[in-house]
Amino acid sequence: MERIVCGGNVLAADPEKTARYYKKQSPCGCSGCRNFYFQIKEKYPQLAALLEQFGADVLKPDETPWFEAEDHIEYFPYYTAAGRIETKGGEQFEIGDLCVDFIRPGDPSGNIPNNQSGPYFIIGIYGIKLPWAPNESFPAKEGPVPTEKL
Numbered sequence: 001m002e003r004i005v006c007g008g009n010v011l012a013a014d015p016e017k018t019a020r021y022y023k024k025q026s027p028c029g030c031s032g033c034r035n036f037y038f039q040i041k042e043k044y045p046q047l048a049a050l051l052e053q054f055g056a057d058v059l060k061p062d063e064t065p066w067f068e069a070e071d072h073i074e075y076f077p078y079y080t081a082a083g084r085i086e087t088k089g090g091e092q093f094e095i096g097d098l099c100v101d102f103i104r105p106g107d108p109s110g111n112i113p114n115n116q117s118g119p120y121f122i123i124g125i126y127g128i129k130l131p132w133a134p135n136e137s138f139p140a141k142e143g144p145v146p147t148e149k150l
Contacts, residue, residue, distance in 0.1 A: 001013065006100075006102075008093065009087060009088055010086040010087035011085055011086060013054050014081075015053065015055030016055060017082035017118075019055035021055075022055065035073060035130060035132060035133055036066070039130050044098065046096050054123065056079040058079075061079050062112055062113060062122075063078045073130055073132060074128065075128040076124070077125050078122055080120045083119060084121060085102050088104075098125055098126065099126040099127050100125055102124075103124055105122065
């Protein structure tokens with residue numbers, strides 16, 4: 001285990017085990033995730049660098065919630081890393097214009113689907129805003145379209 005101090009947090013991480021985990025993972029194929037993969041490394045290199053410290057692959061989040069705004073898509077990806085949080089130094093910290101949170105699996109926001117075995121922690125990223133870039137239609141909103149005002 002490597003001791004990593006990040007944003008006031010002390011983490012015992014196993015980057016090699018985490019890297020092996022991510023090599024086995026397949027990325028999601030939905031249009032919103034494809035948009036994420038297409039741009040994330042270029043638009044947020046500091047995020048890729050942070051995740052590399054832990055062995056995580058920025059292109060393969062365990063979960064990638066997203067929603068459509070007027071002119072962009074906002075993402076809230078969650079990654080997992082082998083190891084444990086030794087000291088939680090606060091709620092969130094910033095890297096550039098993103099917020100990062102280290103989450104214990106038992107915490108209320110720590111119910112992220114993943115295939116990790118053994119101790120792990122979650123890295124939550126908030127505030128990613130990307131324009132729609134793939135050469136395909138902007139994702140259609142799901143559900144019925146209201147036809148009249150209530």
